[in-house]
Each structure stands twice: as structure tokens, then as C-alpha cells.
Amino acid sequence: MIVIAQIIIIASALALLFYGLSGRRSHFGRAWKKIGLLLLAIAMIIAVIFPNTTNRLAHLVGIGRGADLLLYMLTLAFITYVLNSYLQQQDAKDELCRLARRVALIDATDRYRLRRK
Amino acid sequence: MRKFKEGKLNPAVAIIIPVYNEGSVIGDVVRSVLQEFQHVICVNDGSSDNSSEEITQAGAYLVEHPINMGQGAALQTGIEFARLIPGVKYFVTFDADGQHRTKDVHVMLQEISTGEYDIVLGSRFLGETTGLTKAKYLLLKLAIKFSNVTSGLKLTDTHNGLRVFNRHVAETMQITLPDMAHASEILELIADKKYRYKEVPVTIKYTEYSRAKGQSIVNAINIGFDMLLRKIVK
Numbered sequence: 001m002i003v004i005a006q007i008i009i010i011a012s013a014l015a016l017l018f019y020g021l022s023g024r025r026s027h028f029g030r031a032w033k034k035i036g037l038l039l040l041a042i043a044m045i046i047a048v049i050f051p052n053t054t055n056r057l058a059h060l061v062g063i064g065r066g067a068d069l070l071l072y073m074l075t076l077a078f079i080t081y082v083l084n085s086y087l088q089q090q091d092a093k094d095e096l097c098r099l100a101r102r103v104a105l106i107d108a109t110d111r112y113r114l115r116r117k
Numbered sequence: 118m119r120k121f122k123e124g125k126l127n128p129a130v131a132i133i134i135p136v137y138n139e140g141s142v143i144g145d146v147v148r149s150v151l152q153e154f155q156h157v158i159c160v161n162d163g164s165s166d167n168s169s170e171e172i173t174q175a176g177a178y179l180v181e182h183p184i185n186m187g188q189g190a191a192l193q194t195g196i197e198f199a200r201l202i203p204g205v206k207y208f209v210t211f212d213a214d215g216q217h218r219t220k221d222v223h224v225m226l227q228e229i230s231t232g233e234y235d236i237v238l239g240s241r242f243l244g245e246t247t248g249l250t251k252a253k254y255l256l257l258k259l260a261i262k263f264s265n266v267t268s269g270l271k272l273t274d275t276h277n278g279l280r281v282f283n284r285h286v287a288e289t290m291q292i293t294l295p296d297m298a299h300a301s302e303i304l305e306l307i308a309d310k311k312y313r314y315k316e317v318p319v320t321i322k323y324t325e326y327s328r329a330k331g332q333s334i335v336n337a338i339n340i341g342f343d344m345l346l347r348k349i350v351k
Contacts, residue, residue: 021350024350083346100190101197104180105180105194111179114201115201
């Protein structure tokens with residue numbers, strides 16, 4: 001029973017990671033991330049007011065302590081965040097590249113009097 | 118089959134050389150290539166040394182990146198510039214450090230001028246290679262395995278800077294990976310766009326200089342990571 005719960009947790013963590021990364025350009029993907037962030041904040045508030053809820057939730061899915069459950073969720077959020085900003089950085093670099101290439105080509109074609117397409 | 122006579126200046130060929138801080142060697146490399154080919158395009162990728170003066174003095178076309186963007190980006194810029202030179206039909210990518218021989222370019226041009234292939238790739242493992250260290254050899258073999266698996270091609274050398282391709286490839290290939298990962302990306306593009314390809318043995322001369330300039334072994338991890346991440350999330 002616990003093993004099944006663990007498998008489900010790991011699988012859903014990977015799925016969340018995948019969707020978190022692949023939907024980074026769509027409105028849908030970005031909206032989901034904001035909702036997730038909001039839910040995380042609400043969950044944190046609930047956990048502060050009712051300290052036992054995280055423990056109970058953890059036991060329900062076969063995790064020892066509520067603190068561990070939070071740690072896992074935080075780790076997942078962190079990995080998603082790091083990879084997301086890495087990908088965003090790559091996208092920005094790509095755009096910068098195109099711009100700089102355009103500048104380089106305009107300059108060079110002017111110097112050698114070539115016709116730009 | 119049309120013959121390319123050695124030493125004849127061929128106006129249909131553009132040699133594209135990405136340059137980054139190669140001031141000490143680029144002048145000689147350009148001068149020797151210019152003896153055999155008319156159109157030599159150097160893309161200076163934001164060098165901080167005297168590369169651009171050396172290139173202009175040697176008499177090549179100079180395209181200047183305003184910032185450093187990596188070898189893949191420089192190649193793409195060079196290809197786009199070469200497309201604008203009237204009469205250019207064949208595009209050659211050539212390394213700036215003098216490790217390639219123009220003799221091999223002529224052989225590759227003969228292959229592509231038959232019209233049977235879209236792109237002809239140089240392979241140092243079909244040919245003769247001098248001065249390669251053991252660690253580098255092992256790394257290259259690993260990289261070849263990796264690239265063949267990810268691209269689905271069957272090649273003996275996947276990270277060779279010497280390539281010859283026709284206008285169709287020059288107009289449809291879009292290199293987006295700016296860094297050294299472009300070698301793997303080009304292979305993916307070959308598989309993706311179904312270019313007809315062939316490998317030709319070439320001789321690479323590894324000098325003390327080219328060894329020092331070459332990729333570090335650790336960078337293979339960076340390339341592998343980027344390629345995999347791109348595969349997982351498009």
C-alpha cells in the first residue's frame with residue numbers, strides 16, 4: 001500500500017516537473033504555475049494554523065513526517081524553478097543572438113555593398 | 118561530373134570560418150585558403166584580440182559579431198552572409214586554427230558537385246589523424262556514440278568542423294545552439310530534414326595550439342545536458 005503511494009507520488013512529481021517545463025510559453029502553463037504558487041501559500045498558512053495536518057497528510061501517502069512532505073514539495077518546486085529559469089535564459093540568449101546577427105549582417109553587407117534579402 | 122581543379126579560384130564556393138581570439142594564426146590560415154578559394158568569410162565572434170585586423174589584412178570578408186555568441190552562432194551568421202554573395206553554390210565550414218587542409222575541401226567539393234549529396238562531412242576516423250591525445254580520443258568516441266543515438270545517423274565522426282553543403286542546406290538549416298553543441302545539432306538537422314549525406318576521410322593536424330584551443334572534456338557534460346533537456350522539453 002505504502003509502496004504504491006510512493007510510486008504515485010514520484011510519478012506525479014515527474015509529471016508536474018515535465019508540465020512545469022514544457023508549458024513555459026503558453027498562457028495555460030503560466031497560469032497553472034501561478035495557481036500552484038497560490039495553493040502552496042495557502043497550504044503553508046493551513047500548516048501553520050493546524051500543525052498536525054501536514055503530519056496526517058504525510059502518513060496518508062506513506063511519508064514519515066509532515067516536515068518531510070514539505071521538504072519533498074519544496075525540492076520539486078526548486079528543481080522546476082531552476083530548470084525553468086535556465087530555459088528562459090536560453091530563450092533570451094537565442095533572441096539576443098538573432099538581434100546581434102542581424103546587426104552584424106547589416107554592417108557587413110553595407111561594407112561590402114551586397115544586397116540584403 | 119564537374120571537376121574542381123586544385124588551385125583554381127572557384128567563385129561558387131564560400132569558405133566560412135568562425136573566429137574567436139585567433140589573432141596569432143588566423144592571418145596565415147586565411148591567406149592559405151585565399152590562394153585556392155575566392156570567397157573566404159570570417160565571422161569574428163567578439164574577439165578581444167587583433168583577429169579582425171588580421172582578417173581584413175589577409176583579405177577575407179569580415180563579419181563582426183557585436184558580442185561573443187559562440188561558434189554555432191558564428192557559423193549561422195557566416196552561412197547567412199555567404200548566401201548573399203552572388204553565385205555561391207557550395208558552402209564550406211572550416212576551422213580557424215589551421216587544423217583542416219584545403220586539399221580535403223577539394224575532395225569534398227568533388228563529391229558534392231555530383232549532386233548526389235546535400236552535405237558532405239569530414240571524418241578524421243576514416244582518415245588520418247595526428248597528435249590526438251588518448252583522453253580526447255576516448256571523449257570523441259563517446260561523443261560519436263551519443264550523437265548517433267540521439268540523431269539516428271550512422272557516422273564515424275560527429276564533431277568535425279569540416280563540412281561542405283549545397284544551397285538547399287544553407288537555406289534550410291537553422292543552427293540555434295550557440296555553443297559547441299552545434300555539432301550535435303547539425304546532425305539532428307540532417308536527420309530531421311532528411312539531407313542526403315556522405316562522410317569523406319580527412320586529415321586533421323592537431324598542433325599544440327589547436328589542442329589548447331580545443332574543447333575541454335568537462336564541456337561534454339554541458340553539451341549532453343543541453344541536448345537532453347531540449348529533447349525532453351521542446
